[in-house]
Amino acid sequence: SYELTQPVSVSVALGQTARLTCGGDNIGTKNVHWYQQKPGQAPLLVIQRSKNRPSAIPERFSGSNSGDTATLTITGAQAGDEADYHCQAWDSDTSIFGGGTKLTVL
Amino acid sequence: QVHLQQWGAGLLKPSETLSVTCALYGTSFSVYQWSWIRQAPGRGLEWIGQITQSGSATYNPSFKSRVTMSVDTSKKQFSLNLSSVIAADTAVYYCARGLTRRSPFDSWGQGTLVIVSS
Numbered sequence: 101s102y103e104l105t106q107p108v109s110v111s112v113a114l115g116q117t118a119r120l121t122c123g124g125d126n127i128g129t130k131n132v133h134w135y136q137q138k139p140g141q142a143p144l145l146v147i148q149r150s151k152n153r154p155s156a157i158p159e160r161f162s163g164s165n166s167g168d169t170a171t172l173t174i175t176g177a178q179a180g181d182e183a184d185y186h187c188q189a190w191d192s193d194t195s196i197f198g199g200g201t202k203l204t205v206l
Numbered sequence: 207q208v209h210l211q212q213w214g215a216g217l218l219k220p221s222e223t224l225s226v227t228c229a230l231y232g233t234s235f236s237v238y239q240w241s242w243i244r245q246a247p248g249r250g251l252e253w254i255g256q257i258t259q260s261g262s263a264t265y266n267p268s269f270k271s272r273v274t275m276s277v278d279t280s281k282k283q284f285s286l287n288l289s290s291v292i293a294a295d296t297a298v299y300y301c302a303r304g305l306t307r308r309s310p311f312d313s314w315g316q317g318t319l320v321i322v323s324s
Contacts, residue, residue, distance in 0.1 A: 133310035135251075142300055142314035143251065154312070186251050190308040193264050195241070195253035 102191035104198035111204045118174040120201050122187030125168060130189045132170040134163060137184045137200075146185075147172055177205050208233045210315035212301050214286075218322050224288040226318050228301030233313070235259045235282050239304045241311060242275065242286045244297040252297075256304065257284055264307070291322045 105123040112118035135143035150165035187198040214226030241256040255265035257275040302311035
C-alpha cells in the first residue's frame, strides 16, 4: 500500500523559512494536500493540490511537489505557525495521510 | 458559514459498536463527499471512508469488515458505525467534507473523543 513519510519534527527560528517534506513513491504525480493542526483543534487545510492556497490562508504558506517529495514552505514563520502539519494524498480510492510533523518556532 | 457538528458516545467497552453522527449547517449535502477520519492519541490522521448523499460509500480496506456509513438526507446528517471495537480504536473521530471523491477536506467537525476501555 502507498505510504507518505514525514519527519517527526522540524524547528525554525522566528521569521525564518521552514520547509516540511512529505515523501512518497513518485508523489510528484499526485495531488498533495497539507493541513495545519493546533492542539485540541481539528485540522485546517492550508495547501490544496500541491501548491494552491485556500483564500483564507496567508501568503507565507506555499507548496511544491516533484519526484518523490512534496514540500510545504512557510516563509517568515510566526509563533502562531507552531503546530502539527499533515500531508495527504489519494491512492486509487483510498485517502492516505503522512504521520505528521511537529513544527516548533524558536 | 459551513459548520459540521458531531456527537457520539464517548466511552465504550471492547466488542461494542462505535456510533458517531455529523450534522451539516450552511452547506449543500448533495454536492459533496462526506468522510470520517480518526486520530489516535499522539498519532497521525487515518481515513476511515466516505459517503455521498445517495448513500454510496467507499471504505478504507483496513476497516472494511467493521465499518458502516449511512446518511439521513432529511436531517442533513451522516453517521459512522464501527463494530467490535478494541482499545486500539480509541481516538478522536472527525467528520469532514470534500468536493469530489479525491478532493482535499476543506471543512471539519470539531471531533469526538471515543475511548474504548473495559
